[in-house]
Amino acid sequence: MPRLDVSVPTPDGTCPAALFTPAESGGPWPGVIFLMDAPGVRPALWEMGARLADAGYAVLLPDLFYRFGPSEPVPPATLFSDPDLRAAVMQKVGSLTRESKLRDAQAFVDFLAQRPEVNTERLGITGYCMGGNFALTAAGGLPGTFAAVGSFHGGRLATDAPDSPHLFVANISGRVYVGGAIEDDGFTEADKEKLDAALTAANVEHIVEFYPARHGWAVPDMPVFDPAAAERHWDATFKLFNETLAVPA
Numbered sequence: 001m002p003r004l005d006v007s008v009p010t011p012d013g014t015c016p017a018a019l020f021t022p023a024e025s026g027g028p029w030p031g032v033i034f035l036m037d038a039p040g041v042r043p044a045l046w047e048m049g050a051r052l053a054d055a056g057y058a059v060l061l062p063d064l065f066y067r068f069g070p071s072e073p074v075p076p077a078t079l080f081s082d083p084d085l086r087a088a089v090m091q092k093v094g095s096l097t098r099e100s101k102l103r104d105a106q107a108f109v110d111f112l113a114q115r116p117e118v119n120t121e122r123l124g125i126t127g128y129c130m131g132g133n134f135a136l137t138a139a140g141g142l143p144g145t146f147a148a149v150g151s152f153h154g155g156r157l158a159t160d161a162p163d164s165p166h167l168f169v170a171n172i173s174g175r176v177y178v179g180g181a182i183e184d185d186g187f188t189e190a191d192k193e194k195l196d197a198a199l200t201a202a203n204v205e206h207i208v209e210f211y212p213a214r215h216g217w218a219v220p221d222m223p224v225f226d227p228a229a230a231e232r233h234w235d236a237t238f239k240l241f242n243e244t245l246a247v248p249a
Helices: 041-053 076-081 083-095 098-113 130-141 165-171 189-201 229-242
Strands: 002-012 013-020 029-035 057-060 119-130 146-152 175-182 208-216
Touching: 002 041, 002 057, 002 098, 013 041, 013 098, 013 229, 029 041, 029 098, 029 130, 041 057, 041 076, 076 083, 098 119, 098 130, 119 130, 119 229, 130 146, 130 165, 130 175, 146 229, 165 189, 175 189, 175 229, 189 208, 208 229
Parallel strands: 029 057, 029 119, 119 146, 146 175, 175 208
Antiparallel strands: 002 013, 013 057
8 A cells, every 4th residue: 555755734834644545546535534542653553544545545644743843653552651751742632722633634634635646525534542532523623524433442522621522513414433442531431421412412423332442452552452352443444434435426
C-alpha cells in the first residue's frame, strides 16, 4: 500500500500527516480520517492505516500534536511506566480543546477535498483513545460532514464537562460506532449509558458497546493489545465503512 508523507495547512500551523491509499491502482477512494492515540504517530499506526487503506479507502493519519513541533512518538510501554513522561504526554492531550479539534478536523477535510486520490462525497472518521474523543467531537461539530464515525477505547466521551462530545451529538448526520473497554476508567458503564441516551434522543444510528479488554486493546504495540478483540474491532470498522461510504456508480 502506498504511503505518502504530506503536510496539511491548518489555522494553527502545518500538520504533518501520512496519506495511505490501496495497493491496487485506481481511485479515487472514499476518504477516512484516522486519528492517533496518545503515544503519537508511529509504525503501529502506519500498519493500521495501511490495513484500512487496503480495504478500499484513502486514509489520512495526522500528527495531532503538531503544535508542539517535531517530536518522536512515545513507546507505549514507557508511557505507562514513566510517570513524568506520562504527565508530559497528558499535557499535550489536554491542550486539544473542542475548538482546536474542530479547526483541525475542518483542515483535514479541506485537505482531502484537494487530493485526486480521494472521493469526498462520503467521508469517514475514526480514532483511538484521545482520537476516539476527537472523532466524536468532529462529527458533532461539523454537521453533514461525516457519513461514518468510529471511536475505539475513546476517553471522556460523556462527562460533566461543557465540551463533552455527548452534548453535541444532535448535529451528527452519519452512523456512529463506539467500542469501549470493560476495564477503562475513562469510559465507564455510566458514561456508556449517558452517551447511548444522547445518541438515541438525537435519532443518530449507532452502536455503543464494550469489549472484554483493557484500554488500548486495538493497537498492536500497546502492552494491553488483545488480538481477538482487535480483530473484532476491525470487523466492526470494515462493516461501518463498507456500509456507509460506498459511492453509487
